[in-house]
Amino acid sequence: MSSLEIRPAAAADLPSVTEIYEHAVRFGTATFELTAPDLSEMTRRFDALTADGFPYLVAVLDGRAVGYAHAGAYRPRPAYRFTVENSIYLRPAIQGRGIGQKLLQRLIADCEARGFRQMIAVIGDSANAASIGVHSRCGFQMIGTHPDVGFKFGRWLDTVMMQLALGEGGRTIPGTSEGD
Template identity: 60%
Template sequence: MSDAFPLTLRPCRADDLPAIQAIYAEAVRFGTASFELDPPDLAEMQARWQKVVTAGFPYLVALRQGEVVGYAYAGAYRPRPAYRGTVENSVYVAPAAQGLGVGRALIRALIAECTAAGFRQMVAVIGDSANAASIGLHRAMGFEPVGTLHSVGWKHGRWLDSVLMQRPLGPGDDTPFEG
């Protein structure tokens, strides 16, 4: 980000959700990061946000000049209790702000918050093995590829892969999990 337009990160508030819904709708309509076919409306995005924050997971926004230019959150990787030390991340950046360090700042902050909360692993499920930007971003933030699910989604008239990446948080799997 340019010094002329510093980036501010903070927890998401309800009044951020229209901008988040617009960012996500663009990604759903034109991208392959999400395997949703129809953008959720604002009420659905509010319900999703509420579910994440009520469960105690971080949900962050990035602002430039007071405008939401990206968001990221962590949620339960899977619902069964044995997975409770693992989170899955999601990060979306407005098209005009892509490539400016917004995603990197959001993931860095999300990693810090999840580590402070005691989580031990973070998983990224990246839509489309051709999504070089997201794969490269996650790799730069310490994620390692752990697998590819080939042709598991059909969107925009073609089969898409899911790329799985993972990074340890805090002590990772070096010590027992007490959470």
């Protein structure tokens, strides 16, 4: 991986991001969306996340976007404001090469720098060993499994919940340590 770059995503990256996510929707169980959003909807989502101060990253290999990751609000109520949920998607051809882990590590660092305290991974399909593995390698702890909560491709799917404390996590009150 001579020229891997992980950087903040830009509007020019969104056609590639849309293509990557479309493949995940159409052929995978990591997302429970049933219809792939078009470029306009992916742009709306990107704009909303970045306007709210959440990190949105892209991995570029040899000049081509091969993956992306972002964080967003875990839940809309204000008490959850220090907790984010992450998303990571890669082109199938580059999976298993460590790019997802590099994206997640950078996403974690960017979220910590913004003062977030917890990161939640809601992993679609308990058979998604790659995603569970990359989250485990980055320090996430298994929280639990919600069995049979999604129905896609004619079968029931679980979601796996994993969690990582960011920075001080829950050890201090926000605003009492540097960076909050």
